[in-house]
Amino acid sequence: MSGSPVWHPFTQHGLDEPIPLVTRAEGAALHTADGRRIIDAISSWWVTTHGHCHPRIMAAIAAQTERIDQIIYAGWTHEPAETLARGLTAIMPPALEYVFYSDSGSTSVEVALKMALGFWANRGEPRHRVLVMEHSYHGDTIGAMSVGARGVFNQAYAPLLFDVGTIPFPANSAEQVTLDALEAACRERPVAFIVEPLILGAGGMLIYPPAVLAEMRSICARHNVLFIADEVMTGWGRAGTLLACEQADVIPDILCLSKGLTGGSVPLAVTMATRPIYDAHLSDDRSKMFFHSSSYTANPIACAAAVANLEIWRDEPVLARIADLAERQAVRLAAVQGVVGKRQIGTITAMEIPVSDHGYLASVGPALSRQFRNRNVLLRPLGNTIYVMPPYCIDDPDLDTVYDAITGAGRHLSG
Numbered sequence: 429m430s431g432s433p434v435w436h437p438f439t440q441h442g443l444d445e446p447i448p449l450v451t452r453a454e455g456a457a458l459h460t461a462d463g464r465r466i467i468d469a470i471s472s473w474w475v476t477t478h479g480h481c482h483p484r485i486m487a488a489i490a491a492q493t494e495r496i497d498q499i500i501y502a503g504w505t506h507e508p509a510e511t512l513a514r515g516l517t518a519i520m521p522p523a524l525e526y527v528f529y530s531d532s533g534s535t536s537v538e539v540a541l542k543m544a545l546g547f548w549a550n551r552g553e554p555r556h557r558v559l560v561m562e563h564s565y566h567g568d569t570i571g572a573m574s575v576g577a578r579g580v581f582n583q584a585y586a587p588l589l590f591d592v593g594t595i596p597f598p599a600n601s602a603e604q605v606t607l608d609a610l611e612a613a614c615r616e617r618p619v620a621f622i623v624e625p626l627i628l629g630a631g632g633m634l635i636y637p638p639a640v641l642a643e644m645r646s647i648c649a650r651h652n653v654l655f656i657a658d659e660v661m662t663g664w665g666r667a668g669t670l671l672a673c674e675q676a677d678v679i680p681d682i683l684c685l686s687k688g689l690t691g692g693s694v695p696l697a698v699t700m701a702t703r704p705i706y707d708a709h710l711s712d713d714r715s716k717m718f719f720h721s722s723s724y725t726a727n728p729i730a731c732a733a734a735v736a737n738l739e740i741w742r743d744e745p746v747l748a749r750i751a752d753l754a755e756r757q758a759v760r761l762a763a764v765q766g767v768v769g770k771r772q773i774g775t776i777t778a779m780e781i782p783v784s785d786h787g788y789l790a791s792v793g794p795a796l797s798r799q800f801r802n803r804n805v806l807l808r809p810l811g812n813t814i815y816v817m818p819p820y821c822i823d824d825p826d827l828d829t830v831y832d833a834i835t836g837a838g839r840h841l842s843g
Contacts, residue, residue: 443794446801453480456822458806468806469818469830474629474661475692478740479821485691488736492729501529501725508731515738516698519670521679524700528718529726533660533686534567536697537622540682541571542720543701544620544654547708550716558590559613559621559653562597563631566622566658575622577631580788593618597628598636607643614651620682621648622656625672626773629661630788633778633815635771638676645678654681654705660697664688665750666817668774670741681705691737692819696730749820750775756824757816760831766838767814778815779834781841787811796837803833 436447449461456479458466468476478485496506513527528543530536541558548555558575565581566572573582574589582589593613598606610621625641628634648655657680662672664687669675671683682705686697709718724730740746753775760777761770767779783792790811800807807814807830814834818827 445794445798448801455479456819456826464804466804466806467818467822467826467830469816469822470806470808471692471817471819472806473808474666474817475687476819477664477688477737478691478746479819480692482691482693482736482740484740485693485733485736488732489693489729492732496728498724498727498729502721506726506728506731508728508735509726512731512734512738515735516685516700519738519741520683520700521671521673523679523702524683525703526701526706528699528701528720529731530697530699530720531695531722531724531727531730532567532697533658533684534569534572535722536660536684536686536699537566537572537575537656537658538569539699539720540622540656540658540684541575541620543682543699543705543709543718544656546716546718547654547705548619550708550711555617555619557593557616557618559593559595559610559618561595561623561628563628563634564622564624565628565630566624567660581630595621597631597634598640603636603640606640607647610644610647611651614647614653617651618653620654620656622658624658625662625678626667626675627662627672627776630810632810632813633771633776635773635778641673641676641678645676645680656680656682656684658684660684660686665746665820666774666776668750668754670747672773689737690730690733691740693733693737694727694730696727696734746820753818753820753822756827760827761816763835764831764838765835766841767834775820776815776817778813781809781812781814781838783812783841785812792841795841799837800833803829803836805830805833807833 450458451461452459456468458468499506516527517525528539530539560575563577565576570588575592595609596606645655657673659671663685681702683700690696709716757777758772761772768782769780771778781792785791788811792812793809796809816830
């Protein structure tokens with residue numbers, strides 16, 4: 429919008445790219461002020477699962493606005509938060525007994541890191557070093573940036589970031605290198621190892637096998653190192669199962685969830701923890717309490733939306749829809765032309781435009797975005813990496829349009 433005072437995230441306004449005004453959203457589509465219907469092929473930054481403005485979730489939000497809008501959550505509670513916590517503990521691994529609320533994926537990671545540090549400090553065994561995976565991304569707050577890959581995302585903020593130990597990404601030819609590096613690092617008694625299970629998102633949609641995830645979990649358990657699973661993106665079915673960790677039979681000590689928690693409707697996050705993590709903060713000594721909150725912790729309206737999301741998962745064949753979408757994605761991915769490195773996990777597909785300029789700031793990125801926008805498709809490439817992560821309700825004609833747009837861009841830019 430020309431002349432707008434708004435400063436958009438991850439947007440270089442100096443390029444003067446058009447910023448469409450969206451006036452309505454429904455299902456897998458966005459509608460703009462100039463009358464266009466845009467296919468949302470990335471679920472509006474990976475959040476929308478069942479579709480935009482899902483009637484059950486919208487009704488739950490509307491009903492909750494007539495009861496409680498917001499209350500302090502330190503020492504007080506309300507029904508939507510209690511119902512949601514019970515619902516989460518019912519469908520997540522039984523060992524994850526406790527639910528701590530926050531408001532975004534990044535803050536759920538901050539909470540997880542503080543829980544891990546507090547666990548060791550309150551046990552009288554202070555540890556200080558966190559292990560991370562190469563190419564990882566966990567958010568844009570200070571702790572989350574610290575445990576993400578160092579580079580263009582955070583180089584301006586380097587003085588604020590704490591030091592971490594980095595484990596190499598388990599590429600096909602280097603899986604044992606990864607496991608050996610983790611084994612060696614765990615001998616140094618770190619705080620925790622934080623990982624995106626099975627697929628690294630902003631790092632380039634890099635996929636690794638469940639067997640590696642399982643072995644990494646085993647190594648951490650063997651050395652008494654806490655294992656944090658950041659399922660902010662991968663949770664709620666994106667990888668084909670409710671949690672990506674399920675595919676490796678992995679149960680983390682701490683689990684981060686957000687994005688699809690409310691079906692993508694309103695901001696909410698949770699950090700789930702095992703009993704030992706909780707018990708390390710349980711005391712009659714107030715100095716050992718968990719020192720974290722925000723003003724909007726467990727907002728009742730957001731919790732009501734998440735409760736409705738859980739009901740959809742309970743009442744409707746969501747996993748069947750996910751499996752069906754994964755199959756339909758696979759067919760179209762196989763047929764797309766002008767790209768390399770085709771890969772898929774669950775409902776997520778990814779590929780590269782074969783150009784010499786690589787990385788998040790590759791010059792081909794803005795050109796790709798422009799082509800997709802002109803074809804009424806919302807795709808947001810990671811440099812020369814294109815990925816498709818649509819709402820589960822997307823139909824075949826819309827999927828055809830998305831992949832036709834990718835093929836057209838691939839032929840044009842790689843030719």
